[in-house]
Amino acid sequence: MSYVLIGPDGRPHPSPVPGRLGGHRRGRLYGRLDCPSALRAIARGGYVRHRVFFADEATAVAAGYRPCAVCLPEEYASWKDAAPTPGEVAAMRDLLAGARTIAIGHGRDAASLAAVRAVLGFGKEVLAVVDWPETAASWLRPARRLTAQIPDAWVIAGEPAGWSGMVGRLWNDTPWNPARTFGFAAQATVDGVPPLAVAGMRGVTRGGGTWELGAGWLVER
The missing domain is CATH 3.40.10 (DNA Methylphosphotriester Repair Domain)
Structure with a gap:
């Protein structure tokens, strides 16, 4: 059947x-x-x-x-509490305005899942939606799935622990480009990640502002 x-x-x-x-x-x-x-x-x-x-x-x-x-x-209740703020969603929509295709990578926590739902509502062509655990022996498989096709933009939503594991794999083992990657507030950090691996990555703050990462630095606007 x-x-x-x-x-x-x-x-x-x-x-x-x-x-x-x-x-x-x-x-x-x-x-x-x-x-x-x-x-x-x-x-x-x-x-x-x-x-x-x-x-x-x-x-x-x-x-x-x-x-x-x-x-x-x-x-x-978790979904309602974890939903990104209206300002956060609006700022992400603006950052992705020029992208026709996107690939979404995310953690499995409630906040990340809520962010994914918001992005799926933007009407973009989604090439992949890939999740990952907070701890793993290797993040190689989800990293390769996330980059199996090259989108106009990658969108990331995940807690710092899982994201730091993914960054290393994406940077070393895939054609991922941080300058074409956009994250939510949780990705606005250079702690625990190789400095060059996230240089050029941009994203949004809870208040509706934006941020950009460089080689060891973070600027909020």
Whole structure:
């Protein structure tokens, strides 16, 4: 038997196994298969045509869906609290104005996932959405996935620990270019990263300003 699940690119894909989470395409939300709110809507008949399914939470998030407030209250609260500020989102949109294609790399924490959702709403052509752990023996695999295609811009959202591990791999083992890379507030640091590896990288602050990294220095504007 074949199933159809939504992938991280937001498109339907065949799957040999059923989805573990359900979702609503128009509402851009996901939740448990036994969600009482979803089941009531299905019983009324107005939900089924927009019903979608996901293999796991990471896929739903990467596809741009948010957690359901009814059946996933803790995840919803984290999503709401971690969402980037309006100024942060507006500043990132401005930085990416000239980019047609983007590749997104991110950590697995709530703040990073919320930032990814915001960027997916910009309407850019997304070549890749790649996540990474905070600790790993090697970040080579996600680094290569993130750079498998060369976008107009890379967008980064992640905690400093995981990002510092990724930077080394990106700099030494891939065609990544920091001057075409844009980060959120968490990336505004030169601590724990090779100075030359992030030189030219730019990003946004929580207040809606911007920053730029050089070889061992940070300037906020």
